Amino acid sequence: xxxxxxxxxxxxxxxxxxxxxxxxxxxxxxxxxxxxxxxxxxxxxxxxxxxxxxxxxxxxxxxxxxxxxxxxxxxxxxxxxxxxxxxxxxxxxxxxxxxxxxxxxxxxxxxxxxxxxxxxxxxxxxxxxxxxxxxxxxxxxxxxxxxxxxxxxxxxxxxxxxxxxxxxxxxxxxxxxxxxxxxxxxxxxxxxxxxxxxxxxxxxxxxxxxxxxxxxx
Amino acid sequence: xxxxxxxxxxxxxxxxxxxxxxxxxxxxxxxxxxxxxxxxxxxxxxxxxxxxxxxxxxxxxxxxxxxxxxxxxxxxxxxxxxxxxxxxxxxxxxxxxxxxxxxxxxxxxxxxxxxxxxxxxxxxxxxxxxxxxxxxxxxxxxxxxxxxxxxxxxxxxxxxxxxxxxxxxxxxxxxxxxxxxxxxxxxxxxxxxxxxxxxxxxxxxxxxxxxxxxxxx
Numbered sequence: 257x258x259x260x261x262x263x264x265x266x267x268x269x270x271x272x273x274x275x276x277x278x279x280x281x282x283x284x285x286x287x288x289x290x291x292x293x294x295x296x297x298x299x300x301x302x303x304x305x306x307x308x309x310x311x312x313x314x315x316x317x318x319x320x321x322x323x324x325x326x327x328x329x330x331x332x333x334x335x336x337x338x339x340x341x342x343x344x345x346x347x348x349x350x351x352x353x354x355x356x357x358x359x360x361x362x363x364x365x366x367x368x369x370x371x372x373x374x375x376x377x378x379x380x381x382x383x384x385x386x387x388x389x390x391x392x393x394x395x396x397x398x399x400x401x402x403x404x405x406x407x408x409x410x411x412x413x414x415x416x417x418x419x420x421x422x423x424x425x426x427x428x429x430x431x432x433x434x435x436x437x438x439x440x441x442x443x444x445x446x447x448x449x450x451x452x453x454x455x456x457x458x459x460x461x462x463x464x465x466x467x468x469x470x471x472x473x
Numbered sequence: 474x475x476x477x478x479x480x481x482x483x484x485x486x487x488x489x490x491x492x493x494x495x496x497x498x499x500x501x502x503x504x505x506x507x508x509x510x511x512x513x514x515x516x517x518x519x520x521x522x523x524x525x526x527x528x529x530x531x532x533x534x535x536x537x538x539x540x541x542x543x544x545x546x547x548x549x550x551x552x553x554x555x556x557x558x559x560x561x562x563x564x565x566x567x568x569x570x571x572x573x574x575x576x577x578x579x580x581x582x583x584x585x586x587x588x589x590x591x592x593x594x595x596x597x598x599x600x601x602x603x604x605x606x607x608x609x610x611x612x613x614x615x616x617x618x619x620x621x622x623x624x625x626x627x628x629x630x631x632x633x634x635x636x637x638x639x640x641x642x643x644x645x646x647x648x649x650x651x652x653x654x655x656x657x658x659x660x661x662x663x664x665x666x667x668x669x670x671x672x673x674x675x676x677x678x679x680x681x682x683x684x685x686x687x688x689x690x
């Protein structure tokens with residue numbers, strides 16, 4: 257049976273929480289579907305929302321950034337909120353009020369820690385590549401010590417988190433169903449177009465399979 | 474000539490700000506391309522990042538929420554950060570370090586104000602529908618007073634804002650171009666699938682043109 261996370265003061269906040277879902281299974285599936293996340297910090301008392309890529313390992317999410325960046329200093333051991341959103345469709349109703357969007361989203365709250373051990377950090381950066389492109393690390397040149405030092409990896413437990421999902425048809429007021437107004441859903445998908453090789457690729461270098469199997473959204 | 478916004482302590486923060494762009498024209502184009510935004514508030518000292526839709530009118534962005542929601546109370550006249558991100562591609566380099574993403578993003582900082590006048594609010598909600606589906610309001614039943622009251626509209630000037638854009642091929646270390654590693658870009662597009670009519674649509678109600686012309690991303 258899948259674990260259900262406890263509802264806290266922060267995770268109950270979401271509007272329309274009848275659509276909330278606190279199952280680890282639901283939360284993990286959304287995190288795994290969409291690397292793009294938005295991380296909120298508080299910097300000098302004011303909020304800052306940074307887009308970056310996250311990846312999940314078990315009950316933790318990770319992201320990386322420049323070691324020199326102020327974002328890292330604002331995040332380490334400070335409260336953050338990571339939000340992942342997948343837009344699945346536009347919902348057109350019979351009244352302006354009931355227009356909506358189909359989506360899957362996750363919010364995670366907590367204090368991230370920085371990975372300090374260089375070897376562990378290297379493994380995490382390998383895992384980031386693997387999460388997006390399984391098998392690609394075998395093709396790449398090894399990471400250098402300098403690259404390792406230049407990169408910070410942060411890690412956040414998925415302890416205080418919630419998912420929120422809307423799917424399906426518009427939901428209109430009962431009496432509005434009698435109106436001759438077109439209602440429905442325009443589904444949205446993240447489409448991956450054919451890979452564009454770098455013009456500087458060496459002759460004869462073939463596109464590897466891990467690039468053909470990327471899934472997103 | 475397009476106006477360039479001043480660089481502030483907050484807008485200079487973005488990592489790799491060589492990719493930063495402070496022109497209104499650039500910022501507006503990104504806002505207009507992607508309604509999905511992530512708004513960061515500070516609530517009881519801790520950050521909260523909420524996904525919602527934004528729309529732009531001139532030099533301001535707007536969003537709406539439930540009047541009863543705590544999100545509104547956390548945002549009104551408080552510092553927020555609105556971030557809009559469009560993921561344009563995955564960038565695969567010859568080293569793990571230089572993997573990246575092509576994207577367009579905007580961050581806007583400021584204190585939003587709430588629209589208090591009911592008529593002005595109604596017009597703004599009409600504008601939200603128009604921004605997504607030009608012409609659709611003519612088809613909808615009029616908004617009720619109760620719906621107007623239940624909805625709050627917030628407005629933020631685009632005064633302290635920056636765009637950040639990455640596009641094009643991977644950028645590898647000079648010596649790595651000699652390696653027989655496939656590098657390139659996997660472009661990403663938001664794909665709108667054919668509209669799915671609500672099964673409860675009345676017989677003979679045709680799909681209107683404004684649904685065929687939606688553009689996203």
